[in-house]
Amino acid sequence: DAKTTQPPSMDCAEGRAANLPCNHSTISGNEYVYWYRQIHSQGPQYIIHGLKNNETNEMASLIITEDRKSSTLILPHATLRDTAVYYCIVRVDNGNQFYFGTGTSLTVIP
Amino acid sequence: NAGVTQTPKFRILKIGQSMTLQCTQDMNHNYMYWYRQDPGMGLKLIYYSVGAGITDKGEVPNGYNVSRSTTEDFPLRLELAAPSQTSVYFCASKEDRMGNQPQHFGDGTRLSIL
Numbered sequence: 001d002a003k004t005t006q007p008p009s010m011d012c013a014e015g016r017a018a019n020l021p022c023n024h025s026t027i028s029g030n031e032y033v034y035w036y037r038q039i040h041s042q043g044p045q046y047i048i049h050g051l052k053n054n055e056t057n058e059m060a061s062l063i064i065t066e067d068r069k070s071s072t073l074i075l076p077h078a079t080l081r082d083t084a085v086y087y088c089i090v091r092v093d094n095g096n097q098f099y100f101g102t103g104t105s106l107t108v109i110p
Numbered sequence: 111n112a113g114v115t116q117t118p119k120f121r122i123l124k125i126g127q128s129m130t131l132q133c134t135q136d137m138n139h140n141y142m143y144w145y146r147q148d149p150g151m152g153l154k155l156i157y158y159s160v161g162a163g164i165t166d167k168g169e170v171p172n173g174y175n176v177s178r179s180t181t182e183d184f185p186l187r188l189e190l191a192a193p194s195q196t197s198v199y200f201c202a203s204k205e206d207r208m209g210n211q212p213q214h215f216g217d218g219t220r221l222s223i224l
Contacts (some may be wrong), residue, residue, distance in 0.1 A: 046213070081162075
């Protein structure tokens with residue numbers, strides 16, 4: 001049973017906002033949602049994480065629904081360098097392991 | 111501050127050979143992880159450690175061994191290399207002062223078994 005579900009691919013025009021959804025309907029009340037991205041098979045790069053409130057940092061914004069069953073990562077002004085695979089990650093069964101899934105391949109189009 | 115350093119970056123092994131993938135971190139993190147990533151797939155956890163002397167299996171531990179004698183180092187050992195272990199291996203570390211801190215990843219080791 002997948003802990004997270006993401007669309008396999010998305011396109012976004014350069015300069016526009018990229019909105020990447022994630023479904024995590026089985027998340028428990030005290031588990032955080034983490035977002036990472038991976039460029040050209042490099043090591044995953046941390047983007048942002050949150051529990052229940054919306055979060056924003058210099059890279060992105062994270063919107064978590066009130067029931068916490070889904071979230072959306074927003075890249076406000078996508079650039080070509082944002083082309084990557086984006087992973088929504090949750091902790092497995094409140095333990096020490098994290099579920100990565102297969103992510104969303106985002107292509108930013110000039 | 112180098113973060114998480116993995117060596118080697120690339121390696122080709124013959125079937126049945128053994129090798130150790132090295133991982134070291136300079137952030138004094140207690141939690142360390144080893145993942146493998148097959149083409150087009152997400153990361154799968156092999157082993158993890160919550161501190162020196164403590165290790166535990168992840169989702170795909172068969173064919174691998176780990177040790178954690180120091181806080182800084184978390185080597186991954188392949189005893190009898192098999193073609194199914196051809197993959198990209200990532201090491202990560204995490205501060206455990208607060209349970210929600212993110213993992214920091216190394217740049218990976220690309221391993222081919224022929």
